[in-house]
Amino acid sequence: MNQHSLPLFExxxxxxxxxxxxxxxxxxxxxxxxxxxYARDVYLRRSEGVSVWVVxxxxxxxxxxxxxxxxxxxxxxxxxxHATHFKLPKEVxxx
Amino acid sequence: MTxxxxxxxxRLAAFEEKIANDQRIEPKDxxxxxxxxxxxxxxxxxxxxxxxxxxxEGNWITRAPTLYRKIxxxxxxxxxxGHGLYLYSAAETLxxxxxxxxxxxxxxxxxxxxxxxxxxxxxxxxxxIGWLVDGAAIVNQVSLQRTSYGPYSRAMIRxxxxxxxxxxxxxxxxxxxxxxxxxxxxxxxxxxxRWWWPSMMMFGPHDSESAHSGQxxxxxxxxxxNDVLRQRFVDQTVPQAEFIGLKIPDPDLKWNEERGSxxxxxxxxxxxxxxxSGNGPCNRQRLQHSIRxxxxxxxxxxxxxxxxxxxxxxxVA
Amino acid sequence: MDSQxxxxxxxxxxxxxxxxxxxxxxxxxxxxxxxxxxxxxxTNVSLDFIGRARMLYSYAAEIxxxxxxxxxxxxxxxxxxxxxxxxxxxxxxxFAFTMARxxxxxxxxxxxxxxxxxxxxxMLAAIAAKAIKESRYHLRRSEDWIKRLGDGTxxxxxxxxxxxxxxxxxxAEMFEMATDEQQLVDAGVAVDRSALKSDWTSTMHSVLxxxxxxxPAEDWAIGGGREGNHTEHLGYLLTELQYLQRTYPGQxx
Numbered sequence: 001m002n003q004h005s006l007p008l009f010e011x012x013x014x015x016x017x018x019x020x021x022x023x024x025x026x027x028x029x030x031x032x033x034x035x036x037x038y039a040r041d042v043y044l045r046r047s048e049g050v051s052v053w054v055v056x057x058x059x060x061x062x063x064x065x066x067x068x069x070x071x072x073x074x075x076x077x078x079x080x081x082h083a084t085h086f087k088l089p090k091e092v093x094x095x
Numbered sequence: 096m097t098x099x100x101x102x103x104x105x106r107l108a109a110f111e112e113k114i115a116n117d118q119r120i121e122p123k124d125x126x127x128x129x130x131x132x133x134x135x136x137x138x139x140x141x142x143x144x145x146x147x148x149x150x151x152e153g154n155w156i157t158r159a160p161t162l163y164r165k166i167x168x169x170x171x172x173x174x175x176x177g178h179g180l181y182l183y184s185a186a187e188t189l190x191x192x193x194x195x196x197x198x199x200x201x202x203x204x205x206x207x208x209x210x211x212x213x214x215x216x217x218x219x220x221x222x223x224i225g226w227l228v229d230g231a232a233i234v235n236q237v238s239l240q241r242t243s244y245g246p247y248s249r250a251m252i253r254x255x256x257x258x259x260x261x262x263x264x265x266x267x268x269x270x271x272x273x274x275x276x277x278x279x280x281x282x283x284x285x286x287x288x289r290w291w292w293p294s295m296m297m298f299g300p301h302d303s304e305s306a307h308s309g310q311x312x313x314x315x316x317x318x319x320x321n322d323v324l325r326q327r328f329v330d331q332t333v334p335q336a337e338f339i340g341l342k343i344p345d346p347d348l349k350w351n352e353e354r355g356s357x358x359x360x361x362x363x364x365x366x367x368x369x370x371x372s373g374n375g376p377c378n379r380q381r382l383q384h385s386i387r388x389x390x391x392x393x394x395x396x397x398x399x400x401x402x403x404x405x406x407x408x409x410x411v412a
Numbered sequence: 413m414d415s416q417x418x419x420x421x422x423x424x425x426x427x428x429x430x431x432x433x434x435x436x437x438x439x440x441x442x443x444x445x446x447x448x449x450x451x452x453x454x455t456n457v458s459l460d461f462i463g464r465a466r467m468l469y470s471y472a473a474e475i476x477x478x479x480x481x482x483x484x485x486x487x488x489x490x491x492x493x494x495x496x497x498x499x500x501x502x503x504x505x506x507f508a509f510t511m512a513r514x515x516x517x518x519x520x521x522x523x524x525x526x527x528x529x530x531x532x533x534x535m536l537a538a539i540a541a542k543a544i545k546e547s548r549y550h551l552r553r554s555e556d557w558i559k560r561l562g563d564g565t566x567x568x569x570x571x572x573x574x575x576x577x578x579x580x581x582x583x584a585e586m587f588e589m590a591t592d593e594q595q596l597v598d599a600g601v602a603v604d605r606s607a608l609k610s611d612w613t614s615t616m617h618s619v620l621x622x623x624x625x626x627x628p629a630e631d632w633a634i635g636g637g638r639e640g641n642h643t644e645h646l647g648y649l650l651t652e653l654q655y656l657q658r659t660y661p662g663q664x665x
Contacts, residue, residue, distance in 0.1 A: 005194045006396065006447070008187060025250065026184040027449055028193065030399040030560075031406075037553065038449040041456050042177055045170075046257075064123055146448065153443035157436065160656035160665040161483045162466050165439070166459055172442055173455040180448050218656055218665075268665070276663050384443075392446025394571070395507050398564025405563060 008057040009035040011042075013049035021053050032056070114315050119245035122188040130314055131189055133307070134244045136205075137316060138186040139196040144208035145179035147381050151215040152224055160218060167264050168221060174261065178254050185246035201386050203373070210297050212375030219272055219279075219286035225265015227287075227294040227332065233258050234328045235298070243315040266335065273339035280340075287336070288344045295359075296367045298325035329357050413476075416599060419592035420533070421475045422495070423602055425485060426590070426638060428468035429496035432486060433646070434517060435461030436653060437504055446507055453553070457514075460546040467539050487657040491647050492640040499582035501637075501646045505575065508568065511557040512575035518551040519615040520586055523608040532600035555619050562623025573625055580628035585635030587612075 006028035012021035024043050029035035035054040044052070079085045088095070106125040113120060120126055126134075149172050156172070159165035183193045199205040210228055215221060236258060239251045272283040299321045302308055311317035329348075336343050347360030369375065413421070438458035445451025469482035499517065504510045525547055528540035561568040587609045589597070596602035620627055636642070656665070 005192060006399070008192075024253070025181050026187060027180060028447065029449065030403050034556070037556075038453060041453040042180055042449060045173070045177070045456075062123055149443040156439050156442055157652040158655050160487075160663075162432075162462060162469075162486055164665055166462050166466075169439055169442060169455055169459055169462075173452055173459075176443075176448055176452050176455075180452070183448075271665055275665075276660070278660060279663060388444055388446075391444075392507075394565065394567050395446035395450075395561070398561050398568030400564075401568075402560040402564045 006030055009039075009054045010057050010060060011035075011039045012053040012055070013039075013043060014051040016050050021051065026057060029054075114243055117241070117243075117315070119248060120243055121245045129310070130316075133311060133314070134247065134316060135186055135189050135191060137311070138182055138189075138244075138247050138250075139191075139199070140206050140208075142179045142182035142186060142196065143200045143205055144211065145175045145182060147207045147211045147385065148175050148228075149179075150381055150384055151211055151213070151377075152221060154215045155218060155221050158218070159221075164268065171225065171261050171264060174257050178250075178257070181250040181253055182247075185244075185250040188246045197385075197389065201382065201389070203382075206371065207381075208297060209367075209370045209375060210293050211381060212370050212377045213290070213293050214377050216289070217282050217286055219269070219282040220290065222265045222268030222272065222283070223286040223290045225261050225263075226269050226335070227265075227290050228297070229258060229261040229265060230332060231294050231297045231328050233262060234324050234331070238318045238324065241315075241318050247316075269341075270339050273341055283339075284341055287341050291344050292362060292366075293370075295325060295328075295362055296370075298322075298328065300364070300367070326356055329359055333357055415592070416595060417475060419596050420601065421472055422590075422592055423596055424468045424472035424475065424536075426495035428465045428472060428485070429494050430500050431461045431468060432465035433494070433496045433649065434500040435459075435465060436649060437500070437502070438510075438514075440504055441510065457550055457553070460550070464539070464543055464546075467542075471535050471539070483657070487654045491642050491650060494640060494642065494646060494650070495638050496646075497582070497585055497637040498634060498643050499579065499586070501643060501649055502579075502582070503645055505578075506571055508561050508571035509575040509578070511554055511561065512572060512579055514550070515554040515558050515619060516579060516583055516616065518547055518554045519612050519619075520583075520608065521547040522551050523611050524603055524605075527603040527608070531602070536601065558619055558625075559623045562620070562625040569624065572623070576620070576625060577628045580630070581632040581634050583612075584633035585637060588635065588638075590638040 007030070008026055009029055009032070010026050011024050013024050014021045027035065027038050027042050029038050032054055036052060039052050039054055043049070083095075107127065110120065110124070110126055110130075113124075120130075152168065152172050152175070156165065156168055159168050183196065186196060187193060196205065200207065210231075215224065233255070236251055236255050240248060240255055242248045242251065269283055269286075272279040274280075299305055299308075302320045302322050305321060308317060308321065312320070333343060333348065345360045347358065349358045351358045370378070373379075435458050438454055438461060441454040442451065442458070445454055465486070466482050469485045472485060473480045473482060499513060502513065522544065525540045525544040529537055529544060531537040531540065558572065561572040563569070587605045589605055593602055593605075597604050617627055634643075657663075
């Protein structure tokens, strides 16, 4: 018997007081519209969100831990990107 | 000549350092195979428990005695299903599918909390399950919020937020009976008599007898021991029973001033073994129900897939 | 009690009965759904209907003013006093039957509650304003399901066609006015049911066509719900619903 399985979708919710969508978990559905409806039933029973995104799990590309050394380290050694790097006299330090 | 030591794996060292520092292990991180297998076993069995747990409670939906009790029970069971869903989601991050996990359950290879192998014989059992079973689950789950696998920890935090409503509604329903008519009070006491010891068994064997405990504690998947959690459950529950005038069916239950805790009697480990090995009152029924729901739903899932394939074909044309 | 007040009381109880019997049937799917996500979704729909019943019964009890509550109305009347339409009390059957029945109800409720929102009775208008939001969501769900099942596999198509063939004749009574309903319509309180039929029929035809299903023949109709003439199924439904209250009379739970 052909046992088809429903695709997996990741769910992201931005709450009423939040500024960003946060990953809350996943669910199975046949298509994005159905995934959105189910996200309401599974993750929004307590009115926790104002905006919901669903993404097919297979569409997410994630960084690998083993790559992080070459992926991130070169980003860490450029302190001049951070405001704290620049020391200004006290009188004008409120920028 | 001394034995050559295996070459130290830097990835293992990094993994162990994360554990030591109470950091979370995330899906894309390297982890030992045994850790992956253990986490998967723990999460999937926890998920199965939530879904199987819908059955004894679901048994009284159509007979709930008031409209309020009916909707509260429905919302609670819906939460349990939702918890199963969060846990299946967390488990799927390890590269397995919900289908595979459910198949393992149906093949008898995966376990679930044996408490759900007991029948809900009276309405009082519904309150009792909320008060005692969810009460015991909460003791375990609060502890699991700090589990080392990231998705599991986050699922547990979400679950804990929803769980205390479950225990409160159960206690409230039990209190209504305990403070009701003589028949209702007797119903509640009878229910406590049947559910107390199975609830105590939820915490598992003594730590000395537990096969998996040692490794799970080492990897911080499990944060506290079975006996510690069981003691905590007893200490929090006895006053709750006394408050509503119900008697816990343990002749050895006694406050120990020295320990600042309750002494209690020994669990019937024969019953415990019988139930976890498949011979409890409802094991076969629970599994058959799950298998049947899955089978009955197959034509629906097939239809969804066929419809989607046709829709995609139309889009391309 | 004056005749209009009595008519309003009966109206609220009847609408409450419609909601409770259907909500109760939907609740039977909890732990039995075709997969977990749908199990949760069906339970949400069930909660919407039972919630609606509670509001309508509570309002009815208030109108009556004899100290009854929502539970007295739900748990202490026998079949012949229940006024729900028969379609709501039918057993769930398979998932196709459940969703076919649901589509027929949702298409009706969207039209009905949109009108009831304008009721001269403030409470009914308020209940309707809440209900219409729920029913729009319910209708989207049931439409989507009927399309998937009708235009899915041969098996799902057959099950769904059978379902509509078995259900079609139960729709007629929803568009008939009960004896005491006309005075409420004249007072601007209740909805003229007969005026809803045309839109309902359009919606049903449109969805069934998209679902590749045949429109069933309009050559039979079964009714009697508002007069307490029910199918044999209601007795069993009430037996389960009312079991505890009947076995332990007068207790609080």
